[in-house]
Amino acid sequence: MTVSLKSDHKSKLYIHLLFWILYYILEVYLDFYWSRYQFPSFKWQLRLQNTVILELGYLLVKIPLAYSLLYVYEKVHINKIFKYILCALIVILAVLGHRFFTHDIIYPYIYGVTETLDGKQPSSFINGLVAFNSFMDLIFMVGLVFGIEITRQKNLLKDQISQLKSEKLDQELTMLKAQINPHFLFNTLNNIYGMALKKADETPDVILQLSKIMRYNIYEAAEKNISIEKDIENIKDFIQIQKIRHHHLSVHLQESIDNPSQEISPLILIQFVENAFKHGVSESLGNAFISIDIELKDRILTYCIENSKEEKPHQHSTKIGLKNIRRQLELLYPKHKLTVENKTDRYIVHLKIDFNDPSNL
Structure with missing residues (x-):
């Protein structure tokens, strides 16, 4: 379970303890108010003292009743008919206990009088009217306890479901990111x-740049969010590696960031750059180009990539990567806007993310 049993028991203890304190205070107030009509000759100090003792005594009946019924309801797995019979027996015993405490202890030993129905006629231990009053008092209390416990359990279940969904999304995002890193490394x-075979002088520089990028992918990308400044720096390192290999490539990167510390999920933006190099540059004929425009203003990101396109692209060459990116965006930024234009000689990608949106993870 995502919520520990120890934490659940602690929460249950605090909630129920608070309930009984408030319930006791309410019952003392109501009985104290009623006692001034039942015992007008008593001083208020004596009436208050008697009421405090009275309600403490009633708790000795009510608390075992409430939690006995809760135990039967939650833990006892028997036929429903037998469960109802067991609950009825528990309630009957509680009513008898309530009557005994009221008739044989409260009135003769605390109030010093005989219990009466109308102030004149003595009441017997088992009387239909007083027994019904005891029953209603107990059932009202049991209803409150059950209502609180059921509400608490529903809230707990809601929290558990929310945590499970969050954990599932985190696992899926981790898996999606893991699909990107090996692809880029490969x-x-x-x-x-290829550069080593040609004994190119730039080979050590490319290895150094790759080391920097892999360090970013291993450590920085493991975080849920990073600053957009670091993410753009990683894009620049990636571009630098590609430019060393593609001398003919024209890359234009324009950025306008009003808040460099704005957090963003790592490895989102660079995936579009990877696609631009993989599917629009390395296989293109003639002059290849990539144009990247990143703007962050008032916590709204506008991201545009335009790249050249080979004359005869593979039909399914971008579908897997683009599907991966779309899924990550759906999970992280549900209300993002992404459009991909496939023109005759170029691809154009527009992405808009509003970081003000509360639905973002």
């Missing part, structure tokens, strides 16, 4: 391998 190592 492509870059292939590039380094």
Whole structure:
């Protein structure tokens, strides 16, 4: 369970303890108010003292009744008919206990009088009217306890479901990110391998840049959110690696960030840049280009990438990567806006994320 049993028991103890304190205060107030009509000759100090003792005595009947019924309701697994019979027996015993305490202890020993129905006629131990009053008093209290406990359990279940959903989303996001890192590493190592075969002078620089990027992917990307400044810096490192290999490539990066510390989920933005290089540059003929425009203003991110396109692209070359990105955006920023334009000679991607939206993870 996402919520520990120890924490649940502690919460239950505090809630029920608070209930009984408030319930006791209410009962003392009501009985003290009633006693001035029942015993007008008593001084208020004596009436208050008697009421305090009276209600403490009633708690000795009410608390065992409430939790006996709760135990039968929650823990005892028997036929419903037998369960109802057992509950009825418990209530009958509680009513008898309530009557005994009232008839044989409260009136003769605390009030010093005989219990009466109308102030004149003595009441017997078992009388239909007084027994019904005892029954209603007990059932009202039991209803309150059950209502509080059921509400508490529903709230607890709601919290558990919310936590489970959050954990499931976190696991799915982690899995989606894990699909990106090996993909990027595989492509870059292939590039380094090709440069090493040619004994290119830039090979050590590319390895150094790759080391920096992998350090980011391992440590920074493990965080739920990072600053957009760090995410853009990682994009720049990635571009630098690609530019070393693609000398003919024209890359234009424009950024306008009014809050560099704005948090964003890592590895979201760079995936579009990866796609631009993989599907629009490395396989393109002639002059290849990538144009990246990142703007953050008033916690609203506008992200646009435009890249050249090969003449005969593979039909399914971008579907898996784009599907991955879309799923991450759905989980992290449900109300984002993403459009992908597939034109004859270029791809254009527009992404808008409003960080003010409370639905964001």
